[in-house]
Amino acid sequence: MAGFVLLIWPAVMLWLFTKFDKQQALILSLVVGYLLLPQLITFYLPGIPGFDKHSIPAIVAAILLASKRHEKTVADPPPMGPIVKVLLAVFIVTPLITDLLNGDVLIEGNTVRPGLTVASGVKEVMGAYIEVLPLLLGYRYLHDYRGAKMLCGYVVLGMLFYSIPMIIEVRLSPQINVWVYGYFQHDFLQTIRYGGYRPIVFLEHPLWVASITSIAFVFSVGLAKTDRSLRAKLTVAYLALLLLICKSAGALLLSMIFAPLIGFANPRRVLMICCIGVTLATAYPVLRSSTFMPLQGIVDLAMSISPERGRSLEFRLMNEEKLLERALEKPMMGWGGSGRSLNVDPYDGDTVNIPDGLWVIFLGVRGLVGYLAAFLLLCAPVFLMYRAASKYRSVESSEFPLLGAMAVAVTMNIIDLIPNATLTPITWLIAGTLLGNAARVYGGHAVTLADGAEKPQPEKPGLVTII
Numbered sequence: 122m123a124g125f126v127l128l129i130w131p132a133v134m135l136w137l138f139t140k141f142d143k144q145q146a147l148i149l150s151l152v153v154g155y156l157l158l159p160q161l162i163t164f165y166l167p168g169i170p171g172f173d174k175h176s177i178p179a180i181v182a183a184i185l186l187a188s189k190r191h192e193k194t195v196a197d198p199p200p201m202g203p204i205v206k207v208l209l210a211v212f213i214v215t216p217l218i219t220d221l222l223n224g225d226v227l228i229e230g231n232t233v234r235p236g237l238t239v240a241s242g243v244k245e246v247m248g249a250y251i252e253v254l255p256l257l258l259g260y261r262y263l264h265d266y267r268g269a270k271m272l273c274g275y276v277v278l279g280m281l282f283y284s285i286p287m288i289i290e291v292r293l294s295p296q297i298n299v300w301v302y303g304y305f306q307h308d309f310l311q312t313i314r315y316g317g318y319r320p321i322v323f324l325e326h327p328l329w330v331a332s333i334t335s336i337a338f339v340f341s342v343g344l345a346k347t348d349r350s351l352r353a354k355l356t357v358a359y360l361a362l363l364l365l366i367c368k369s370a371g372a373l374l375l376s377m378i379f380a381p382l383i384g385f386a387n388p389r390r391v392l393m394i395c396c397i398g399v400t401l402a403t404a405y406p407v408l409r410s411s412t413f414m415p416l417q418g419i420v421d422l423a424m425s426i427s428p429e430r431g432r433s434l435e436f437r438l439m440n441e442e443k444l445l446e447r448a449l450e451k452p453m454m455g456w457g458g459s460g461r462s463l464n465v466d467p468y469d470g471d472t473v474n475i476p477d478g479l480w481v482i483f484l485g486v487r488g489l490v491g492y493l494a495a496f497l498l499l500c501a502p503v504f505l506m507y508r509a510a511s512k513y514r515s516v517e518s519s520e521f522p523l524l525g526a527m528a529v530a531v532t533m534n535i536i537d538l539i540p541n542a543t544l545t546p547i548t549w550l551i552a553g554t555l556l557g558n559a560a561r562v563y564g565g566h567a568v569t570l571a572d573g574a575e576k577p578q579p580e581k582p583g584l585v586t587i588i
Contacts, residue, residue, distance in 0.1 A: 123159035123302040127174065130154060131181045138185045143194050144268045147182055148275045151255060151550055154178035156279055156333075160298070160306040160325055168240065170248040175546050179254040186262065198264045199560035205501050211494040212253060215454070215487050216245030223457040230467020237457045245458060253498070255546045256553035263550075264557025266520050272554050273340040273523060276547070277356065280337035284363050287320035287330065291366050295321045319368040331369030332543040335376045336530045336551070338364050342383045343526025347519040371540060375533045383529055388521040392507035395525075395532040399500040402536045405480060406445070406492070437540060441481055443474045448485040455488030462486050479542040499535055499548075502555035503528045509563035520567055527555045 134154075138146040158174035165171045172180075220242030227234040263272055286297045295312045298321070299305050312318050312327055319327040338360040345353040364376055382391050401408070424432075447464055448455065456462035462485030464473040476482045483492040506528050510521060534548045561567075 123162045123304070124164075126302075127158055127162050127164070127172075127177065130158060130177055134178065134181050134185065138189070143186060143189065143262055144271055145275075147186065147258060147262055148272050148550075150182045151178045151258075151546055152275055152279050155324075155546055156283055157323055159302045160323060161304075168244060170244060170251060176251045179251060179258065179546060182258060183254055186258065195262050195268075196265065198261050198557050199564050199566075201260065201556075201560065202505075205498070205556065208494050208498045208501065209253065211490065212498055213246055213249045215491040215494060216249050216457075217242035219454045219457045219487055219491065220245060222454050223451075223461060227461060229465060232465050232467055232470040234459060234461055234465075237459065237461075241458070253549060255549035256498070256556070259550045259553025259555075260557040260560075261553075263554040264561050266523075266558070269520075269527060269554055269558050270344075270523060272551065273344055273526065276333075277337045277341050277344065277360070280334055280360065280363070281356070283322065284359070286322045287334075287363065287366065290320040290322065291318050294318050295327075297322050314368040317368070320366070327367065328369055328372070328541050329543050329545065331364070331367035331372035332534065332537055332541075333545070333547060334360065334364050334367055335372040335533060336547070338376055339380055339383060339526050339529050339533070342380050343523045343529075346384065346522040371537060372533075375536060379529045379533060383522065383526050388525040389507070389510045391525040392503070392510055392528055395503045395528045396507050398532045399503050399535050402532075402539060403493075403496045403500060405539050406484060409441070434540075437477050440474045440477065444476055444481045444485055447474075448481065448488075451488060453488045453490055455484065455486050455491060458486060477542065478540050479538040479544055482542060496535065496538075499531060499552055502552050502559055503531055505563060506555060506559040509559045509567075512563065512565075513567060520562070524555065524558055524562070527551055527558075531555060 134146070134150045137149050140146070141149065155174060155178070158177070160174060163171035163173040170176065217239075220237035221239065224236040224238065226236045259268075259272075263269060290297055290312075295305075295309070295318055301323075306323075307321060307326055312321055314327075320330050321327045322330060324330050324333075338357070341353070341357045341360050345357050361376075361380075364373060367373075379391075379394075382394060386394075424435075443464055444462070447462060450456075460472070462482075463476065465471065466473055476485070480492065480496070483495050487495070506524055510524075513521075531548070531552050534543060537543050
């Protein structure tokens with residue numbers, strides 16, 4: 122059943138692209154595909170990356186959109202700045218260089234890990250391009266206000282529908298994936314928290330459900346700033362309750378910090394705080410080794426709140442320390458794939474440390490170069506959006522609060538990549554959409570639904586390129 126659903130999804134997407142316009146079809150294909158398609162099912166072909174729920178919607182969407190290139194329903198995107206282009210190129214090419222530098226065979230006791238080859242590097246390059254493809258699609262086709270608002274609205278609507286199986290799992294235990302696809306996709310113990318269950322539905326882990334729920338929640342707050350109706354307010358309240366049943370302290374804490382900012386702060390102030398947040402998150406590998414990061418104090422605080430959560434945090438930090446030591450043996454380009462960046466037992470070959478945070482995974486696999494390319498590529502839309510908003514005297518028009526909410530969603534996900542690996546195609550799609558809209562606004566094409574036309578301030582001397 123699971124394999125069949127994955128195989129017919131391109132046909133479903135073909136129907137979506139004949140039924141809806143480009144923007145609607147793209148958003149529905151990626152968002153619905155990620156929420157509903159089965160986890161852990163992958164189709165492999167020789168020499169190319171596997172096809173799964175993450176890659177199939179993006180690849181098929183790119184093909185269908187390319188086939189409809191003559192239909193000018195969406196204007197051409199604004200120019201992409203040279204820095205973003207360089208980050209994209211480095212992100213895509215780094216795996217090949219890494220594999221070329223890791224041709225040696227690793228022998229530790231009874232365990233042998235083979236060296237990497239040009240073929241494996243080319244395969245990783247294709248995988249990196251497919252991973253970042255949603256960002257490119259969002260930039261190309263969702264760079265206007267309609268695309269941004271539609272993406273926020275469909276993510277909110279998707280989670281409203283998703284709340285039904287989520288509530289069922291909280292009440293009856295996480296069984297939806299078993300009922301539909303015939304298997305459970307993760308460790309069942311990970312769904313038990315605080316004397317009850319937390320939902321997983323069709324995603325990788327309950328933390329992923331909490332992450333996408335928090336994104337939908339901040340989107341609903343941003344949409345409510347332009348729609349003062351009772352329905353919009355009830356949506357915000359409902360998604361807040363839905364976030365509570367996810368029982369994820371990290372997602373709840375981030376939402377409690379950022380959602381009030383979207384609701385009450387000036388959009389430019391929100392974007393400035395987002396810039397600070399993504400900067401600190403990206404600098405985490407350096408900060409955690411300094412005296413400015415009181416790791417033990419954070420663990421003690423977590424222990425005082427919940428011994429279970431405190432022990433979990435302490436375990437994660439211990440794993441980070443070992444994995445970071447391993448990564449620093451090849452700091453620039455990393456160890457490459459095939460588990461070479463992990464510490465293993467030399468006798469039975471079992472992994473000694475469990476990688477949780479995506480930052481340490483990237484640092485170990487692709488080195489500092491690959492890590493910075495990935496994180497700065499995610500940070501670029503936030504920085505550019507702040508720079509674009511700074512050109513306008515008034516940012517209270519309906520566009521800026523919504524784009525500020527998108528920047529918050531990207532910021533929250535980047536921060537969450539410190540303890541977790543919750544980077545999904547939806548995150549890349551949001552980042553690409555924000556990047557395209559930021560470039561458009563920076564070019565002086567902001568949309569104002571209030572009375573009067575919004576005009577940018579005169580260009581200041583200095584760099585005139587986009588990011």
